[in-house]
Amino acid sequence: MNKNTRRDFVKKSSATLLAGTLGFNIVKANPYKHKLNADTLKVGLIGCGGRGTGAALQATNAEDNVVLTAMADIFPDQIETSLKNLIAENPAKMMVDEDHKFSGFDAYKKVLASDVDVVLLATPPSFRPAHLAAAIEAGKHVFCEKPVAVDAPGIRSVLETAKKAKEKGLALMSGFCWRHDIPKIDTYNQMMGGEIGDMHTIYTTYNTGALWYKEPKAQVWTDTEMTMRNWLYYNWLSGDHIVEQAIHSIDLMSWAMGDVLPESAVGTGGRQSRTEEKYGNVFDHFSIIYDYGDGRRGFHICRQQEDCSRAYTVDAMGSHGRAYIDVFRKHYVNGKSGEWNWEGEKSNMYQNEHNTLFKSIRSGNPFFDGERMSNSTMLAIWGRMVAYTGKKLTWEEALHSEEVLGPNIDEYNWDLDWPLKAVAQPGKTPFV
Numbered sequence: 001m002n003k004n005t006r007r008d009f010v011k012k013s014s015a016t017l018l019a020g021t022l023g024f025n026i027v028k029a030n031p032y033k034h035k036l037n038a039d040t041l042k043v044g045l046i047g048c049g050g051r052g053t054g055a056a057l058q059a060t061n062a063e064d065n066v067v068l069t070a071m072a073d074i075f076p077d078q079i080e081t082s083l084k085n086l087i088a089e090n091p092a093k094m095m096v097d098e099d100h101k102f103s104g105f106d107a108y109k110k111v112l113a114s115d116v117d118v119v120l121l122a123t124p125p126s127f128r129p130a131h132l133a134a135a136i137e138a139g140k141h142v143f144c145e146k147p148v149a150v151d152a153p154g155i156r157s158v159l160e161t162a163k164k165a166k167e168k169g170l171a172l173m174s175g176f177c178w179r180h181d182i183p184k185i186d187t188y189n190q191m192m193g194g195e196i197g198d199m200h201t202i203y204t205t206y207n208t209g210a211l212w213y214k215e216p217k218a219q220v221w222t223d224t225e226m227t228m229r230n231w232l233y234y235n236w237l238s239g240d241h242i243v244e245q246a247i248h249s250i251d252l253m254s255w256a257m258g259d260v261l262p263e264s265a266v267g268t269g270g271r272q273s274r275t276e277e278k279y280g281n282v283f284d285h286f287s288i289i290y291d292y293g294d295g296r297r298g299f300h301i302c303r304q305q306e307d308c309s310r311a312y313t314v315d316a317m318g319s320h321g322r323a324y325i326d327v328f329r330k331h332y333v334n335g336k337s338g339e340w341n342w343e344g345e346k347s348n349m350y351q352n353e354h355n356t357l358f359k360s361i362r363s364g365n366p367f368f369d370g371e372r373m374s375n376s377t378m379l380a381i382w383g384r385m386v387a388y389t390g391k392k393l394t395w396e397e398a399l400h401s402e403e404v405l406g407p408n409i410d411e412y413n414w415d416l417d418w419p420l421k422a423v424a425q426p427g428k429t430p431f432v
C-alpha cells in the first residue's frame with residue numbers, strides 16, 4: 001500500500017488548485033440558457049460519481065423548471081467529470097458556477113448552505129445518515145440513494161431524521177428504483193393481488209461478477225485516498241456488498257411480503273474468490289434466510305465472484321401459483337388465470353422516481369419513503385450481521401445493535417487512519 005500521507009501531498013481545498021496539479025480540465029463556463037424565476041427548483045448534488053451524475057440528470061429532466069446549481073464531492077476531479085457529462089446531456093439545466101463547486105469532506109455543508117431547494121445524496125452510504133440529517137435540518141427536499149446507512153445506529157439516526165422530514169413537510173425519496181419500474185409494478189400487482197394465492201416463499205438472488213477496482217496512483221494517492229476511491233471494499237464505507245448492491249433484491253423481497261418485517265434471520269457467507277488484500281474486508285458471497293414467523297420465508301443469495309453463473313431474480317411461490325422475475329429480462333406469473341408475461345413499453349425507472357419526486361414537491365404532498373427505505377436497508381444490514389457472526393438474530397436484536405462501523409462524520413480528514421477490521425469469521429466474530 002502507498003504510505004503517503006496528505007501532508008506529503010497537496011491539500012485538496014479547492015477544485016482549481018487540484019485541477020492544476022493533476023492536470024484535469026475545469027469545465028468551462030456553461031452558456032446558461034435556462035431562465036430562472038421564483039418557481040425554479042434548484043438542485044444540489046452531493047457525491048458526483050456514476051449514480052449521482054445520473055440522478056442529477058434525471059432530476060433536471062423531471063420537469064422544465066428544475067436546474068442544477070451546486071455540486072459537492074471529496075474529489076474535485078469527480079465534480080469536473082460529472083459536470084462535463086451533465087453539460088453534454090442537458091447544457092441548459094447545468095448552472096453550476098465555479099463558486100458552487102465544493103470539494104472536501106465538509107463540501108456537503110456548503111451545498112446545504114447555498115440556496116438549493118432539493119439535494120441528491122449519492123455518496124458511499126456510510127455518509128448518508130449524517131448528510132441526510134444535515135439536509136433535513138437545512139430544510140431541503142431529498143433524493144437519497146440506497147442504502148441509507150451501513151449499520152444499525154445509522155438506521156436509527158435515519159428513522160429519527162425521517163420523522164423530522166415528515167414534520168417539516170419535506171420530500172424524502174429513496175433510490176430503491178425497482179419500485180418505480182413499470183414491469184415490476186404490474187407483476188407485483190398480480191402477485192400481491194391474489195393471482196398466485198397466499199405467497200409462502202420468496203427466493204431472491206443478486207449473483208454477479210467482480211466490480212471495478214481503481215488502481216492506486218503510486219506516490220500520488222494517500223492511503224486515505226486509495227480507500228475512499230475504492231470504498232466498495234471497506235465495509236465501514238459500503239456496508240459490504242449485500243448492503244451496497246444486493247439490497248435491491250432484498251427490497252424486492254420486502255415489497256413482495258408487503259413490507260412486513262421478518263421475525264428472525266440466519267445465514268452464512270464468506271470470502272473465497274476475492275481474497276487479495278486490496279479488496280479490503282468485504283465478503284464475496286452471502287446466503288440468508290429471513291423467517292417471517294408465520295410460515296413465510298424469504299431466501300436470499302448474492303455473490304460477487306468472477307466466472308460464475310449470474311442471476312438477478314425474484315421467484316415467488318404461493319398456494320395457487322408462482323411469479324418469476326429475471327430483473328432485466330422477464331416478468332412472468334403463472335397463477336389462477338393461467339400464464340402471463342409482461343409486455344409493454346419499458347420506461348426508465350430512474351427517471352420515473354424523479355418525476356414522482358418533483359411532482360410531489362409541486363403538489364404540496366411530498367413523497368415520503370423514510371420508514372420503508374430504512375427498513376429495507378436494515379434487512380440487508382441484518383443479513384450481513386447474521387452472516388458475519390453465524391448467529392440467528394431477531395429483527396429487534398439487529399435493529400438495536402450498537403456496532404458503529406466507521407468514524408463520526410466530523411472525524412473524516414485526509415490523514416484519517418481508520419483501522420481496518422479483519423474479515424469476519426462466522427462463529428468468531430461477535431455480535432455487538
Ligand SMILES: NC(=O)c1ccc[n+]([C@@H]2O[C@H](COP(=O)([O-])OP(=O)(O)OC[C@H]3O[C@@H](n4cnc5c(N)ncnc54)[C@H](O)[C@@H]3O)[C@@H](O)[C@H]2O)c1
Pocket residue numbers: 046047048049050051052072073074075078104105107108122123124125127145146147175176177228244245
Ligand atoms: N439505485 C441504484 O440503482 C444505484 C446504482 C448505483 C449506485 N447506487 C448507490 O449510489 C451511491 C453512489 O454510488 P456510485 O456508484 O455513484 O459510486 P461512485 O464511487 O461512482 O460515486 C460516489 C461519489 O461520492 C464521492 N464521495 C465520497 N465520499 C464523499 C463525501 N463524504 N462527500 C461528498 N462526496 C463523497 C466520491 O468521490 C464519488 O465521486 C451508493 O450508495 C450506491 O449504492 C445506486
